[in-house]
Amino acid sequence: MPALESGHPEDRPRVLVVDDEKFIRDIIADFLGMEGYIVRTAEDGTSAVTELERARYDMVISDLKMPKMGGLDLLKEVARVHPDTLTVIMTGFGTVETAIDAMKRGAYDYILKPFKVEEIVHIVQRGLEKRRLAAENLRLREALSLYKVSEAIAASLSLDEVVSTLSDSALSEVRSDVVMTWLADGEGDFTLRSLNFSSLLEEGEELGGLDPAKVVERLASGPVTEHGARARELFATHPARQVSSLIIVPLKMRDRLLGFVATISLTASRRFDEGQRKLLSIIASRAAAAIENARLYEDLQATFQQTIQSLARTIDKMDRYTAGHSERVARYAVNLARWLGLDEIQIEVVRHSALMHDIGKIGCVMNLNKAGKLTQTEYEVFKRHPTYGREILDPIKFLGPVIPGVHLHHERWDGRGYPLGLAGKDIPLIARIISVADTYDAMTSDRAYRRALPHEVTVSEIERCSGTQFDPDVAGTFTERIEMLREELRASGVEPPE
Numbered sequence: 212m213p214a215l216e217s218g219h220p221e222d223r224p225r226v227l228v229v230d231d232e233k234f235i236r237d238i239i240a241d242f243l244g245m246e247g248y249i250v251r252t253a254e255d256g257t258s259a260v261t262e263l264e265r266a267r268y269d270m271v272i273s274d275l276k277m278p279k280m281g282g283l284d285l286l287k288e289v290a291r292v293h294p295d296t297l298t299v300i301m302t303g304f305g306t307v308e309t310a311i312d313a314m315k316r317g318a319y320d321y322i323l324k325p326f327k328v329e330e331i332v333h334i335v336q337r338g339l340e341k342r343r344l345a346a347e348n349l350r351l352r353e354a355l356s357l358y359k360v361s362e363a364i365a366a367s368l369s370l371d372e373v374v375s376t377l378s379d380s381a382l383s384e385v386r387s388d389v390v391m392t393w394l395a396d397g398e399g400d401f402t403l404r405s406l407n408f409s410s411l412l413e414e415g416e417e418l419g420g421l422d423p424a425k426v427v428e429r430l431a432s433g434p435v436t437e438h439g440a441r442a443r444e445l446f447a448t449h450p451a452r453q454v455s456s457l458i459i460v461p462l463k464m465r466d467r468l469l470g471f472v473a474t475i476s477l478t479a480s481r482r483f484d485e486g487q488r489k490l491l492s493i494i495a496s497r498a499a500a501a502i503e504n505a506r507l508y509e510d511l512q513a514t515f516q517q518t519i520q521s522l523a524r525t526i527d528k529m530d531r532y533t534a535g536h537s538e539r540v541a542r543y544a545v546n547l548a549r550w551l552g553l554d555e556i557q558i559e560v561v562r563h564s565a566l567m568h569d570i571g572k573i574g575c576v577m578n579l580n581k582a583g584k585l586t587q588t589e590y591e592v593f594k595r596h597p598t599y600g601r602e603i604l605d606p607i608k609f610l611g612p613v614i615p616g617v618h619l620h621h622e623r624w625d626g627r628g629y630p631l632g633l634a635g636k637d638i639p640l641i642a643r644i645i646s647v648a649d650t651y652d653a654m655t656s657d658r659a660y661r662r663a664l665p666h667e668v669t670v671s672e673i674e675r676c677s678g679t680q681f682d683p684d685v686a687g688t689f690t691e692r693i694e695m696l697r698e699e700l701r702a703s704g705v706e707p708p709e
């Protein structure tokens with residue numbers, strides 16, 4: 212291995228040589244110094260401990276027998292205060308047993324006196340290389356799990372998903388016993404959104420909640436790490452278990468506090484360290500961005516739903532006989548879609564298409580409220596409404612998926628419908644579904660020119676027109692299951708048509 216010549220002095224490994232014989236200290240220091248290490252010396256265990264408090268060391272090479280504090284006691288002290296520092300013990304032939312004993316207690320290696328200097332250089336190089344690799348491995352593992360967590364958080368679209376990914380990863384990656392995620396409710400309060408715990412806590416066991424006001428106050432000056440009694444002070448009620456350690460980091464976007472996440476260790480021997488705090492902070496910053504996104508997405512979804520509902524009401528307002536028609540057609544169509552096995556995304560398209568199916572009536576300049584049947588001319592105008600519907604929705608990109616249902620809901624299975632005269636499966640399934648739902652609601656509602664028809668009559672009419680006006684599969688499914696839906700409606704307090 213080449214000598215360490217380049218690099219900033221801060222990056223060069225530091226070795227502390229401890230021996231009561233000056234000659235031995237100096238010769239080891241000289242040789243390791245020539246290899247590029249930063250070397251300091253101490254004459255006994257006590258002065259070594261003082262030096263270790265003053266500066267960081269990668270390795271301590273210590274004689275076994277020294278006045279004041281001996282090598283074994285020094286080793287114990289290093290293991291306790293600087294667990295990452297490697298230790299090598301030097302000993303004479305008569306005390307090999309003790310050296311082996313030292314290794315059992317965590318010393319990295321031992322050197323037999325008298326030694327060859329090359330031997331020491333070799334042990335130091337080997338030890339520090341092993342330590343470097345171990346640290347690198349750890350960093351890689353951390354980076355990898357962090358990458359996976361970040362990916363999972365970024366891929367979550369809903370708020371629930373983001374929060375559950377955040378809590379799961381805080382529990383496993385930070386190695387904690389309890390994770391609590393609190394979110395701001397937009398009115399200045401914080402509520403517990405999720406509570407995760409390791410197998411240490413019994414199912415249903417209550418730990419006691421944090422006091423959000425105290426926590427938020429503390430978070431003003433950054434993440435909070437507390438142990439023991441000081442950690443317990445942050446709870447609203449005295450926690451039922453001993454809290455060994457706790458980290459709370461804010462979920463922050465720019466200057467806004469969206470919430471916070473707390474990891475708690477109930478294990479006396481597991482106090483959180485700086486590394487865990489950093490890890491949680493990184494996970495939390497990814498989560499905060501994802502929470503913000505999920506909120507924006509939810510807002511957008513709500514705006515979308517509200518826009519569609521408002522448009523549907525506009526349609527129904529044009530004609531006093533069709534009040535609530537769009538919403539009822541949507542209800543029948545959604546159930547029919549579900550019975551036919553469509554997936555949730557398609558079902559949403561069915562819902563929106565059904566709500567909008569008659570929007571083109573806005574374009575028909577005629578009195579839709581007139582008593583009696585439409586004249587031939589009026590009927591020709593009326594028949595344009597599916598085409599108008601398509602034209603009205605065309606500029607709104609996000610409504611693109613609803614256009615086929617709106618444009619083609621008056622097509623017939625036998626090809627005798629309008630506006631295109633499509634037949635069979637050339638008519639999109641959504642339009643075939645709306646066609647049945649629309650007809651059922653129109654027949655069971657009062658119209659300007661007739662009273663509502665009874666449910667039974669309507670069902671037999673749909674059965675009669677199955678295969679001519681309607682897709683037989685769609686019509687068959689509807690007439691088979693409509694009774695069940697009527698039961699459900701009654702159970703939920705909605706009176707279905709007679």
Ligand SMILES: [Fe+2]
Pocket residue numbers: 568569596620621
């Ligand atoms: Fe229509």
